[in-house]
Amino acid sequence: MTTQFLPHLSRNFLKLLEDSKKHDFIINIDKDINKKEYRVHSIIIETRSTYVQDAISNGLARKENDIFILELPDISVDVFDILISYIYGGIIDLDKKDASDILNLLIACEIFKLKELYDYIQDYLINNYQDWLKQNFALIQQVGSKTSEFTKLQDYWSTTIRKEPKILFNAIDFTTVDKEALLSIYKDEELCMEENELWDRIIHWGKAQNTDFPEDIDKWTAKDFNVLKKTIDDFLPHIRFYEISSEDFCYKIMPYNSLLSNDLYQDLSRYHLVSSWTPKFNRLTPRRKNIPLDSKLINFEQAILISSWIQGNKDNKIQNKFKKNYYDFQLITRGSRDGFTGEIFHKMCDNKGPTITVLRLKNESSILGGYSPIDWDINKRGNFEKTLDSFIFSFIDKETILSRVKEPDNAIYQFDGSNFVDLQLNYTFNSKNGVYYSLRAYEKQIIQNEGNFVVDEYEVFSVTKKSG
Structure with missing residues (x-):
C-alpha cells in the first residue's frame, strides 16, 4: 500500500521558498516601484515549468556569478505570489482575490505552461465573477483567444454572445474588442440584436479607433468621414439597412450617409418614402430565424x-x-x-x-x-x-x-x-x-x-x- 503525505511535503517546500536557502535563480517581477525580487531554486522551477527550462537554454535568463536572472516585468507581484506558491507547494488559494488578478494569473500560467491550472482558473472565474466578466467582455475574448487551450473562456464567450449579445455591446471595454472577433458577430445570421443598435455600436466602435474626430459631427471634414468609412467598411455589408425604421434612418443613418455607397443610400431613401418600393441592394435575409419563442402554438x-x-x-x-x-x-x-x-x-x-x-x-x-x-x-x-x-x-x-x-x-x-x-x-x-x-x-x-x-x-x- 502506498501512503502519501503531500501536505508535509508542501509545507517543507514552501518553507524552502521563504528561506531561499541555496538559491541559484532570481526572478524580477513587476516594474518600477512595484518591482520585487524572488530568490528561487532552478532545479524546482525547471522541473515544474518548461518555460523556465527554455528561458535557461535560449539565454532569456541571463547568468551572473552563477546565478540565473529572469526579468518578468509584465507579471504583477500579487499574481506571482499565487503562482510561485503553487509551483513550490502545489497550493492555490483564490478566495478574496480580485477578478482581474485571477485573469492575469491565467495569463501567467500560460506563460509558465502550467496547463493543469487552465481549466480550474477558468471555471473559478466563470462561476464566481459573472458581473465582472460581463463588464469586461472584450478582455475575456482577448484572453480566451491567446491559446486554443483556454476552451472554457472561448465557450463562455461564444455561448453568451449568441444568447445575450448586448453584454458585449454594453461592456465598458467594448471599443477594445478585436476587429475580427467583432466582425464574426456581425456576420452571425442568428444574432439577437436590432439592426439600428448594430449600426449605433459600430459607429461608436469606429470612432473609438480614431480619437482625433471632433465630438460634434457637424464639424467633421470629408477626410474624417473617409477615415471612419475605412475603419468600419468591412461591417457594412452585414447590416440589414432595410430593417431599420424610417425614424432611425432619418436620425442615425442620414448624418453618416457618406459611409454608404450612393446607390445604396438612394435606394434606402426611396424605400422609406415609397411604401411599395422593392429593395435593390444589401438584400440580406432577416436575422434571428432560430431564436426560440416561448410558445407551443406559434413559431x-x-x-x-x-x-x-x-x-x-x-x-x-x-x-x-x-x-x-x-x-x-x-x-x-x-x-x-x-x-x-x-x-x-x-x-x-x-x-x-x-x-x-x-x-x-x-x-x-x-x-x-x-x-x-x-x-x-x-x-x-x-x-x-x-x-x-x-x-x-x-x-x-x-x-x-x-x-x-x-x-x-x-x-x-x-x-x-x-x-x-x-x-x-x-x-x-x-x-x-x-x-x-x-x-x-x-x-x-x-x-x-x-x-x-x-x-x-x-x-x-x-x-x-x-x-x-
Missing part, C-alpha cells in the same frame, strides 16, 4: 407576421416596410401550465397592456388568435370596449387569415377570458363550450364553421414595443 415567423399586423400590415404576408420586428411577445399564461379558467386568466393577464391570445382547438391543427390593444380587466366584466386596432386571425394548415375589426364600438368584450366578440374564451376553456366563434364584429370569417369548440391549449402574451 417565430408567425410572431413576426403578427407583429407586422400590429404595425398596420393588412396582408397575410409581410410587406417590405413591415419586415422590422418592433415587438416582443412575453408569455403571461399558458393553459397546460396555469389552468384553463377565467379566474386564472384574469389573475395572470389583467392590466398587462396590449396582448396577443393564441389557442388551438381540440383534435385540430387550427391555431386561432386575436390582438387586444386594451387591458383585460375583470372589474369591467360585461362591458364592451372600443378600439380600431384589434384583430383576430387563424393559421390553418398553409392558409393564413387576418380579420380586422369592422365594428370598433364592439371590438372587445370584457368577460371570463380573451373575448373578441367573434372569438370568445368563456367559462372553462377546455370544456365543451370553452370557445365560441361567429362572424359579427370583424371583417372576415377565420374558420369554416361557427359554433362552440373545445380548447386543448391556449397562450397569452404581453406585447411590448422594442426600444430603439
